Amino acid sequence: MDALHTLRRLGFRRWYERLLIEAHAWLVTCFLALVLAVALFESHDQTGMLTARIALISSALFSVLGAWAAYRRYFLTLQRAEIFGEKAVCPQCGTYAKLDIESVRENNAGEVIRVDVCCRKCRCQWQMGE
Numbered sequence: 001m002d003a004l005h006t007l008r009r010l011g012f013r014r015w016y017e018r019l020l021i022e023a024h025a026w027l028v029t030c031f032l033a034l035v036l037a038v039a040l041f042e043s044h045d046q047t048g049m050l051t052a053r054i055a056l057i058s059s060a061l062f063s064v065l066g067a068w069a070a071y072r073r074y075f076l077t078l079q080r081a082e083i084f085g086e087k088a089v090c091p092q093c094g095t096y097a098k099l100d101i102e103s104v105r106e107n108n109a110g111e112v113i114r115v116d117v118c119c120r121k122c123r124c125q126w127q128m129g130e
């Protein structure tokens with residue numbers, strides 16, 4: 001219900017734009033986590049205390065895991081955005097993204113996975129997603 005309100009309030013184009021921005025924010029997060037991991041590996045000192053070295057190396061490995069998780073999130077969000085973007089063209093009149101949102105289906109994580117829409121120009125109805 002919340003996603004339906006958000007989609008109707010923003011409109012499809014702005015919602016789609018935000019989905020793309022979210023995906024690329026995850027890509028930036030991935031890049032920053034990799035930079036942090038490299039910086040931590042670089043600051044590793046062979047002569048330092050063992051506990052400090054273990055903390056540094058484990059932090060670097062944790063950063064690599066964070067980068068991987070961020071990249072995975074980037075990829076999945078972008079894939080989802082691509083699915084909606086491809087289906088935003090009216091199958092009847094070919095109008096792009098001028099549609100009314102009829103209903104929204106979310107998955108357990110609260111992500112929109114399917115949207116029932118209606119073309120503003122010719123009133124054709126179709127589904128986007130899944």
Ligand SMILES: [Zn+2]
Binds near residue numbers: 094095119120121124
């Ligand atoms: Zn249409």
